[in-house]
Amino acid sequence: MKKAKRCSVFMLCAAVSLSLAACGPKESSSAKSSSKGSELVVWEDKEKSNGIKDAVAAFEKEHDVKVKVVEKPYAKQIEDLRMDGPAGTGPDVLTMPGDQIGTAVTEGLLKELHVKKDVQSLYTDASIQSQMVDQKLYGLPKAVETTVLFYNKDLISEKELPKTLEEWYDYSKKTANGSKFGFLALFDQIYYAESVMSGYGGYIFGKAKDGSYNPSDIGINNEGAVKGAALIQKFYKDGLFPAGIIGEQGINVLESLFTEGKAAAIISGPWNVEAFSKAGINYGITKLPKLENGKNMSSFIGVKSYNVSAFSKNAELAQELAVFLANEKNSKTRYEETKEVPAVKSLANDPAIMKSEAARAVTEQSRFSEPTPNIPEMNEIWTPADSALQTVATGKADPKQALDQAAETAKGQIKAKHSGK
Numbered sequence: 001m002k003k004a005k006r007c008s009v010f011m012l013c014a015a016v017s018l019s020l021a022a023c024g025p026k027e028s029s030s031a032k033s034s035s036k037g038s039e040l041v042v043w044e045d046k047e048k049s050n051g052i053k054d055a056v057a058a059f060e061k062e063h064d065v066k067v068k069v070v071e072k073p074y075a076k077q078i079e080d081l082r083m084d085g086p087a088g089t090g091p092d093v094l095t096m097p098g099d100q101i102g103t104a105v106t107e108g109l110l111k112e113l114h115v116k117k118d119v120q121s122l123y124t125d126a127s128i129q130s131q132m133v134d135q136k137l138y139g140l141p142k143a144v145e146t147t148v149l150f151y152n153k154d155l156i157s158e159k160e161l162p163k164t165l166e167e168w169y170d171y172s173k174k175t176a177n178g179s180k181f182g183f184l185a186l187f188d189q190i191y192y193a194e195s196v197m198s199g200y201g202g203y204i205f206g207k208a209k210d211g212s213y214n215p216s217d218i219g220i221n222n223e224g225a226v227k228g229a230a231l232i233q234k235f236y237k238d239g240l241f242p243a244g245i246i247g248e249q250g251i252n253v254l255e256s257l258f259t260e261g262k263a264a265a266i267i268s269g270p271w272n273v274e275a276f277s278k279a280g281i282n283y284g285i286t287k288l289p290k291l292e293n294g295k296n297m298s299s300f301i302g303v304k305s306y307n308v309s310a311f312s313k314n315a316e317l318a319q320e321l322a323v324f325l326a327n328e329k330n331s332k333t334r335y336e337e338t339k340e341v342p343a344v345k346s347l348a349n350d351p352a353i354m355k356s357e358a359a360r361a362v363t364e365q366s367r368f369s370e371p372t373p374n375i376p377e378m379n380e381i382w383t384p385a386d387s388a389l390q391t392v393a394t395g396k397a398d399p400k401q402a403l404d405q406a407a408e409t410a411k412g413q414i415k416a417k418h419s420g421k
Contacts (some may be wrong), residue, residue, distance in 0.1 A: 038314050039066040040321055045074040045092040045304070047069050051327055051334035065317065074304060076103050085109060085311035092318035093325075095142065097302035098130030099372035105133045106376050111308040113137045115323055122178050122328060127343035130303040130371040135210070140326040141343035142334065146369050147192065147299040149289065150258065150272070151265040153282045161265075163244045164290045165196065165231070167299060168265070172240040172300035175264060181242065184254050185267040186230040188246045188393040190220070190385035192267055195288060195297040196295050197228035201386040206379055214413055220385055221403035229392050229399035236393045246393050258283075269302075273339065285357045285367040296368040303343065303371060318406035335359075379415035 044052060049069045056067045072080060074095045081104075084090035096104065104110045120128055120137065127141035148310035156405065162168045162183075167192060171200050173183030186192045194204065201224020206217030219225060235241045244253040255272065257263040259279040276283055288297035306322040308315055324330065331342035332350065353359050372378070391397040397405075 023204075037064070038317060039068060040092040040247070040314060041090070042067060042321070042325075043072050043077050043080075043094040044069050045095055046071050046358055048338050048340075049332075051337035051340075052330065054333060055325050058319055063317070063320075067321065068150060073075045075100075078109065081109055081309060081311075082107070085309055088311070090311055091309055092312040092314055093322050094307055094309060096139075096306055096307055097372075098127075098139075098141075098301075098305060099374050099378060101131060101138055101305075101307075101375075102133050102375040102377075103379065104307075105138055110138045111310050111312065111319070113139065113319055113322070114309060115140070115319070119323060122345065123326075123343045124345050124366075126301050126366070126369070126371050127303045128209070130301070130374055131305055131307075133374070134212070139307040140322050141303050142304050142326050142331065142341045143304040143338070143340035144342065144362070144366070145270050145302045145304075146362055146365050147195065147267050147269050147288065148358070148365050149265055149286050150268050150276065151286070152261060152263070152282050153284050154261065155264040158284055158286075161286065162289060164292055166292045167233075168289060169235065169240065171264075172235070173238065176240045177241070178242075179262065181257060181263045182233075182240065184241060184245060184257065184263045185235075186245060186250050186254060187235065187241075188250065188384065188386065188390045190389060191300060193229065193232055193385075193389050194270055195267070195299050196232055196291070197225040198298045199291045199295045200224035200293065201226045202226075202228055205375070206376070213373050213375045213377075215375060215418065217380075218407050218410055220381070220410070221400070221407040226403055228401045232389070233392050233395070233399060237395060241393075246275040246390055270339070270341065270362055273358050285361040287361055288368070299365055299369045300372040301366060301369045302346045304340070308417065377414045377418050380410050381419065384409040384413070 049071050052069065056069060060067050070091070075097055077094045077096050078100050081090050081094060095103070115137065123141045124144070127144050131137055131141065162171050168183040175182035187196070194202070197220070202222055203219035205213040205215055206219060208214050231343040242253065244250065254266055255268070258266045259276060259281055261281070288299060290296050306326050308318045308322055312318045328344050328346055331344045332347055332352065334340070335342050335353055339356065339358070341353070341362050348351055348363065384406040388402035391402045392399050
């Protein structure tokens with residue numbers, strides 16, 4: 001993701017047995033003996049290795065193996081795997097965003113996982129679906145995230161929060177004066193704008209009967225998407241959003257306005273909880289508002305996963321490690337260290353997790369959300385859609401004209417780059 005775009009919960013509901021979660025597929029004694037003396041390399045996310053420290057130690061002891069953990073930015077790990085994998089210096093297990101799965105599989109970078117259905121059933125439907133390509137499993141979810149609404153309690157109380165996006169428009173109209181603002185969002189980016197556009201019937205890709213994405217069916221310029229973009233344009237046209245939040249630096253401007261107490265509310269994600277806390281902001285977090293048609297604003301579900309490299313020389317053992325790291329017990333421990341919401345269904349109502357306002361908001365918002373499409377064709381959507389939305393935000397084009405052009409460009413790029421599939 002671009003800080004929040006590529007980076008991508010879920011409908012946390014039914015409980016699953018702790019005994020199932022605490023262990024992966026059973027291995028034979030011969031498999032254990034053959035692993036003795038082996039070494040596995042895990043690429044973990046930056047500043048997140050403490051979350052798996054105990055799990056790694058337990059796995060090492062049980063299997064008599066050495067596990068080396070290396071921290072790398074998770075969104076960049078696939079880039080490094082392209083070089084390090086063939087060179088024999090890559091990982092056995094890595095972590096990555098769910099929307100990169102399709103591209104990685106197409107390039108032959110990931111190993112298909114063969115785990116039992118009872119293991120797959122531990123996870124929320126949306127999170128496990130993010131790991132599927134052509135009905136085959138290529139990873140296990142470790143954490144989920146989605147956009148939520150942050151609000152400054154010193155500027156607006158929970159009771160005063162507008163219930164709909166249109167009410168936030170009215171609130172901002174009364175509040176915005178050029179230096180202070182009401183509600184702000186990075187609506188010039190499809191990652192955020194889709195929350196509005198899809199609420200009126202827009203979509204990225206249609207789906208086939210089996211649930212797979214149909215890249216020939218692009219819905220970013222249908223009637224609903226255009227209606228959503230027109231609503232978005234009003235915020236910019238009427239001066240309720242500052243010009244500085246358009247473009248690549250927009251995220252920095254938006255976050256600065258919030259941490260400086262100059263914006264009452266913004267759309268962001270749990271990745272900013274620590275930063276906003278350190279800034280001393282007295283903030284609250286809740287799900288995104290509804291739209292005037294009664295539907296809740298949606299959002300993309302981002303899924304972080306554990307995946308096995310296609311270049312691993314210990315792929316079977318690496319799969320066992322991925323299953324172990326992502327089980328219920330270790331997912332809960334990882335949350336306690338990293339505060340990243342786990343994808344395990346049975347942890348939905350765990351008191352240790354639900355006492356977090358951010359976790360509750362992500363859980364609630366996930367009810368209205370879908371995974372970021374994980375097929376390679378998604379790479380051809382981001383730039384044209386963002387470019388179109390920026391022309392909408394700056395008033396250089398009307399929504400229909402801009403989105404029609406974006407859809408045409410995306411279709412052309414998909415045909416040119418993916419027609420051989």
